[in-house]
Amino acid sequence: xxxxxxxxxxxxxxxxxxxxxxxxxxxxxxxxxxxxxxxxxxxxxxxxxxxxxxxxxxxxx
Amino acid sequence: xxxxxxxxxxxxxxxxxxxxxxxxxxxxxxxxxxxxxxxxxxxxxxxxxxxxxxxxxxxxxxxxxxxxxxxxxxxxxxxxxxxxxxxxxxxxxxxxxxxxxxxxxxxxxxxxxxxxxxxxxxxxxxxxxxxxxxxxxxxxxxxxxxxxxxxxxxxxxxxxxxxxxxxxxxxxxxxxxxxxxxxxxxxxxxxxxxxxxxxxxxxxxxxxxxxxxxxxxxxxxxxxxxxxxxxxxxxxxxxxxxxxxxxxxxxxxxxxxxxxxxxxxxxxxxxxxxxxxxxxxxxxxxxxxxxxxxxxxxxxxxxxxxxxxxxxxxxxxxxxxxxxxxxxxxxxxxxxxxxxxxxxxxxxxxxxxxxxxxxxxxxxxxxxxxxxxxxxxxxxxxxxxxxxxxxxxxxxxxxxxxxxxxxx
Numbered sequence: 001x002x003x004x005x006x007x008x009x010x011x012x013x014x015x016x017x018x019x020x021x022x023x024x025x026x027x028x029x030x031x032x033x034x035x036x037x038x039x040x041x042x043x044x045x046x047x048x049x050x051x052x053x054x055x056x057x058x059x060x061x
Numbered sequence: 062x063x064x065x066x067x068x069x070x071x072x073x074x075x076x077x078x079x080x081x082x083x084x085x086x087x088x089x090x091x092x093x094x095x096x097x098x099x100x101x102x103x104x105x106x107x108x109x110x111x112x113x114x115x116x117x118x119x120x121x122x123x124x125x126x127x128x129x130x131x132x133x134x135x136x137x138x139x140x141x142x143x144x145x146x147x148x149x150x151x152x153x154x155x156x157x158x159x160x161x162x163x164x165x166x167x168x169x170x171x172x173x174x175x176x177x178x179x180x181x182x183x184x185x186x187x188x189x190x191x192x193x194x195x196x197x198x199x200x201x202x203x204x205x206x207x208x209x210x211x212x213x214x215x216x217x218x219x220x221x222x223x224x225x226x227x228x229x230x231x232x233x234x235x236x237x238x239x240x241x242x243x244x245x246x247x248x249x250x251x252x253x254x255x256x257x258x259x260x261x262x263x264x265x266x267x268x269x270x271x272x273x274x275x276x277x278x279x280x281x282x283x284x285x286x287x288x289x290x291x292x293x294x295x296x297x298x299x300x301x302x303x304x305x306x307x308x309x310x311x312x313x314x315x316x317x318x319x320x321x322x323x324x325x326x327x328x329x330x331x332x333x334x335x336x337x338x339x340x341x342x343x344x345x346x347x348x349x350x351x352x353x354x355x356x357x358x359x360x361x362x363x364x365x366x367x368x369x370x371x372x373x374x375x376x377x378x379x380x381x382x383x384x385x386x387x388x389x390x391x392x393x394x395x396x397x398x399x400x401x402x403x404x405x406x407x408x409x410x411x412x413x414x415x416x417x418x419x420x421x422x423x424x425x426x427x428x429x430x431x432x433x434x435x436x437x438x439x440x441x442x443x444x445x446x447x448x449x450x451x452x453x454x455x456x457x458x459x460x461x462x463x464x465x466x467x468x469x
């Protein structure tokens with residue numbers, strides 16, 4: 001059996017498919033994780049902004 | 062120096078080993094299983110980590126809210142809800158990944174089984190190759206330039222198509238060498254016999270049995286005194302079994318009768334008798350009989366086949382049944398022994414059956430003597446239990462016949 005045959009073997013093909021599924025899954029999870037972080041960060045920024053506004057008001061008021 | 066060089070080379074080999082392994086990648090089912098287990102475990106871990114990350118982010122949020130002291134509970138709850146939804150999505154993505162991996166690996170492990178199960182015992186790949194070669198092979202046959210390998214392939218390819226007509230045409234075509242025609246028949250016979258096509262296989266076996274230069278010489282199979290090919294027995298057994306499976310008991314019996322004496326033939330004989338008994342016992346009665354009645358009924362049910370075998374002059378089969386009857390008679394006798402009066406009527410019934418069967422055995426002995434099968438006749442005579450048969454008379458007659466054979 002030569003190298004070309006090996007690269008086309010069903011086991012190798014399956015192995016590559018499985019690896020691709022795994023990598024894709026992890027990538028999707030990472031994207032969702034980033035999204036989660038962004039939601040939290042944006043909200044914290046908003047809260048900080050509100051806090052700043054509150055402080056400004058208290059100073060100017 | 063030379064030794065040192067050798068050591069260095071070995072050292073290089075040792076260093077090279079793992080790299081080669083990496084380059085080699087996954088090539089065996091074991092490697093694949095390992096990879097699947099590893100990636101599934103990683104995904105399982107990813108599930109936990111994902112949940113932990115979500116919780117950490119929520120904690121971070123709570124802490125920040127507390128630090129800032131900005132009270133907006135509704136907005137905070139809405140953010141937490143969104144984070145929770147995203148967490149659900151992450152878990153679903155991981156679950157889906159696990160399922161996809163499982164299904165992909167299942168498909169691969171099922172592939173070899175499919176290959177084995179393809180019709181006529183050939184892999185899908187081999188079948189395709191043969192089908193593609195068919196036009197070329199037929200052309201070679203047409204021009205009379207068929208070598209033995211091509212002849213075998215042609216037999217296989219045509220059998221794959223179930224084209225017994227074309228096979229017949231080719232094996233009768235005298236422009237093709239006899240040896241090549243035998244190869245066509247031999248390979249298609251093997252495929253038909255092993256794949257539940259008994260009628261086609263039987264025709265080809267009969268054809269080959271008439272070819273004097275056929276190397277396996279299946280005709281020897283019909284001479285029960287000679288050694289012969291196990292392959293032929295195997296094929297005959299498969300043909301008989303296929304007939305039996307399809308309910309064609311008579312054809313199964315005919316093929317079994319042609320088999321060489323031995324364990325295969327005996328086993329087929331037993332299966333035939335069981336089948337005869339199966340069909341003799343009414344279906345609706347099977348469940349209600351107790352063990353003893355079943356034995357009795359089984360015994361009775363052999364009378365029919367024995368009667369027919371004797372009537373049709375099928376001495377081989379009649380003898381087989383007769384021997385089977387003897388075994389069953391022993392079982393029955395043991396069961397009737399030590400039984401109380403309640404069993405008497407059944408015992409009488411069995412006695413009547415026995416007498417009827419012994420009469421048939423007597424007819425069988427008559428036929429065996431007529432056909433000069435005196436040893437067999439003697440054996441059957443010894444097994445007769447009923448006093449209504451004059452065993453002494455028959456014994457004297459057989460002895461006289463034996464003496465006559467010796468004198469001649």
